[in-house]
Amino acid sequence: MVSDAISCAPHAVFDVKPGELQPGLTSVVVVTADSGELAVNCVASVLASTAPIELLVVDNASTDGLIAELEKRFGGDSRLRIVEQAANIGFGPACNRGAALARGDGLLFLNPDCLVQDATIGRMREVAAGLVNAGVLGVRVLDRNGGVEKATRRRDPSLSRALCSLLGLARFESRWPAMGGISMPPASIRQEAEFVDAVSGACLFLPRAVFNAVDGFDESYFLHCEDLDLCRRVRDAGFDVMYVSDITVRHEQGGSSRRRPLFVSRHKHRGMWRYFRRFDPAFGNLLLRAVVWSGIWLHFLLYAPIHGWRQIRAGKA
Structure with a gap:
């Protein structure tokens, strides 16, 4: 494990130096902020992956002893790198800090309260490699009870869709499609990837070249909606946002947000x-x-x- 106290400049350059990029390697970026035991479990699940990975934990000034616990539990694993921030700089900016240090040709942004199976990351890479124009790849995100989360597959949050969601009119979408809200109804499980406007920011896979092309996350967002923004800009840049229903991650939903x-x-x-x-x-x-x-x-x-x-x-x- 490597621990760094690094604060890259806003909108850092994401291209690594020649010879540092490792084809076939997935760089997993997990942002923490007093995320507690859930983050420890997340790190353990990522390090159990059967695919080649490196894990960058970007910590936004946690005070709950998380970093000490990670060093204690996983200090001997050279795939883990901890990037400590002096203050909470927000989710998107912290993701960018991790991406700026990443060496993989694939980037996976994972919430610290998410758990992946050992084959999940390898499967995501396999699916993305088979798509001609893959920009963002999202998966089926399940809550702690096994239900599909609403934000798993989404439409662009236009004013009309936001109103339908806010007023509860989206429940009538099956009868009147014009009343569809931002979140799309759960899809049946199938192997084919599906074109969507946006996927859940709890688990986002991007080819590194695509992330570089759109200059990463917009750092003007501190928390929430930066995933919608990223998906929109990826599509505007000519790439596809895809949803894969037969790959799942479990989202425990807790940690810093509940506190x-x-x-x-x-x-x-x-x-x-x-x-x-x-x-x-x-x-x-x-x-x-x-x-x-x-x-x-x-x-x-x-x-x-x-x-x-x-x-x-x-x-x-």
């Missing part, structure tokens, strides 16, 4: 506004712009007391 729900919610709503500003044609209409801005932050304020109470309880626990 700081108000913090997470604020940045989620901030990310929504940035995405709308960048990509929705409705942003050009001044009235709609004001309505959307008001709606996003009113929604945040309505739920803020609940999230605040949960955060207080989590702190006491």
Whole structure:
């Protein structure tokens, strides 16, 4: 294991030096921030992979003893590299820091509360290699109860789709397709990859060349919506976003997000506004712009007391 205290410049250059890139190697980037035991389990599952991997854990200033535990448990594994940040710089920026140091020709961004099987990474590489224009590859993401998460396969979050999701109209999509929301209904399991607008950011595989071509994650997002933004820019660059239903990962959903729900919610709503500003044609209409801005932050304020109470309880626990 190699431990680095590195803070790369924003929008770091992702091309490694000649001779450093290793074909066939998948660089797995896991961003942690007081992610606890779930992150330890995630690291263990990645290191059990049967495919050639390196694992870069980019830690956003954890104070829960996570780094010491990783060094204790996996310190003898040279495939693990720990990149410590002096402060919490956000998810997308931390992913970029990991990618800037990665040596693989494939990049897998994995949430610290996700578990992969030993053949998962190799299978993702195999599928991506068989696709002519692969840009982003997503998989079937299951919650802790075995159900398919809503965000597993998604449409672009246009204003109309966001409203259908917010108002609960998406439940009538089977009868009236125009009422479809952002999240698509669960798909039947099949071997063929499916074209979609976006996949879950809990587990994203990209060929390194594609990640470089779009300059990585947009660092203006701190947390949430950066995955939607990345998928959109990958498609705009001429590559495909694909969903593979017969590969699964388990998303335990916990760690830092549960301990700081108000913090997470604020940045989620901030990310929504940035995405709308960048990509929705409705942003050009001044009235709609004001309505959307008001709606996003009113929604945040309505739920803020609940999230605040949960955060207080989590702190006491």
